[in-house]
Amino acid sequence: MSDKPIDDKELLDNAIPIPHQEDELLEPIDVSEESASLEPDKKPKITSFAEREHRKVEWKRAPMQTGTGACHVKTFVTKLRLDALEHIDEIVNAWLDENPTYEVKFVTTTVGKLVxxxxxxxxxxxxWV
Structure with a gap:
């Protein structure tokens, strides 16, 4: 291995070519100061992947409304920050509002490492509903 620094030409000569098609090129993103600045009164909104890709689950068994027995479970995950905990409250409440026939039977919480x-x-x- 040489102690001589590698120049740009040598680096490019040894690079692995990556083929691409013209229609695969991405649009440039505007990163001007105007587009990056937020209004002082507006906080950035936390969004989750679930909001972007909302999928409706159609269970075959209807949750029982007898007050006994859970037959389905829905899992929610959030970071341990105050704003994220407030956000999970909103998500859980919205999910329950969207499913008025679900009767909550049991709730478990665990703190752990998300990898x-x-x-x-x-x-x-x-x-558990």
Missing amino acids: GKTTEDALIMNV
């Missing part, structure tokens, strides 16, 4: 690109503390909530 992804990074590892971070998370709250995992299971709502």
Whole structure:
């Protein structure tokens, strides 16, 4: 291995070519100061993947409304930050509002490590209906 620094031409000469088609090129993103600044009164809204890709679950068994026995579970996950905990409240309440026939039988919560690109503390909530 040489102690000589590699220049751009040498780096590009040894690079693996990546073929692409013209229609696959992405549109440039405007990163001007005007587009990046937020109004002082507006906080950035927390969004979850569930909001972007909402999928309606059609269960074969209807949740019983007798006050006994749970037959389905829905899991919610959030980071351990105050704003994220407030957000999970909104998500759980919205889910319950969307499903008025579901009777909550039992709720469990667990704090643990959520592993992804990074590892971070998370709250995992299971709502049994």
